[in-house]
Amino acid sequence: MNSFAANFGPFVFDRFGYNMARNGDMEHATSVTHYAGAVVANRGWDWLLFHEMSHHWWGDWVTCGDWRDLWLNEGFASYCEALGMEWVRGEADFRAYVKNDLQAAARNPSGTGTIYDPDYFWGTIVYEKGACVMHMLRYVMGDSLFFTALQDYGQQFAFSTATTADFQTVCETHYDSTLQWFFDQWVFEGVGYPRYEVTYDIIGPPQLTIHQQQTLGYFTMPIEVEGYVEDAIIRRTYWVEPDQNGDWLTTDIQQFDSVRIDPEGWILKLVTYHLLSNTASAPVLPESFELVSAYPNPFNPTLSIEFVSPAAQPVTLRAFDVQGRLAFIESFVSSPGSNTRAWNASDKSSGIYWIQLTTPTETRTVKAVLLK
């Protein structure tokens, strides 16, 4: 609570408590209703404590203008799950939470609509994608301006309502430049997220191409490029504005042994790398194991789980219900590249399920709703 107050503004209510209940969670001001099954000793539900507490700033103190602006409550509170990790547990847990719990879930298309005026209020677009947009806004504005803008937004709209346009105006005042391009592509108009193919010639003249697959539109972002040459790491940020073919090219780069983009994981995206030499070109393989999507969501009765793997490796697919009971398990060997598995839940009852993929070194989890 001290961290939230230090970064957002003072806690303005008389008291605060969590109340165990058979169902949860709900951010009633001063008295959060908290799911009794989440009262455990292993700290596995800390994210939910952070989420509901943060609603005392984003939701209870400043309330979203109307349903179209719901992400100002829920996207913010979902990002506060990660901020709680950052402030209580540290940088590594924060980065891991953003990657595994927010970005992986946000790539799960529970609908294809926009964050603003969403097709469905209680899905990953408003919650997890909204959180990823806050993470990217922090990256674009920088820590100092981002948190100052949040404090100002709180003071300006305290005990009142705010629209997305209000929030944008406050951010632009502090950023001292327009953010229309950002809000249009991520909040008001754009859907989905960029899928980048990075091509770098490791032997020929240095040039870097970042191609965006035309899925649902192109995104313009500042992208940090990290190059390795011998023992040195060189980082540089470029504004990547794709042309009509989705390509962006620079020769304004030096010779590296290898390259990766966005090394700190700010951007909601999927990346594959294609390193060229003068003799052969390597196949395009994903940089890391990623759960791309679980669809449709809600589903009935079959859920398709799409993931990418940098290599053939053993993978276990599990589904858990909200009580943590195993509902499904299957082990198999993945193919390098893109993979899809299906879970037929025709013998299961309606509810939330956690879909988990594990490799020998990594775990990815996403939430899906069975609606019969």
Ligand SMILES: [Zn+2]
């Ligand atoms: Zn919430």
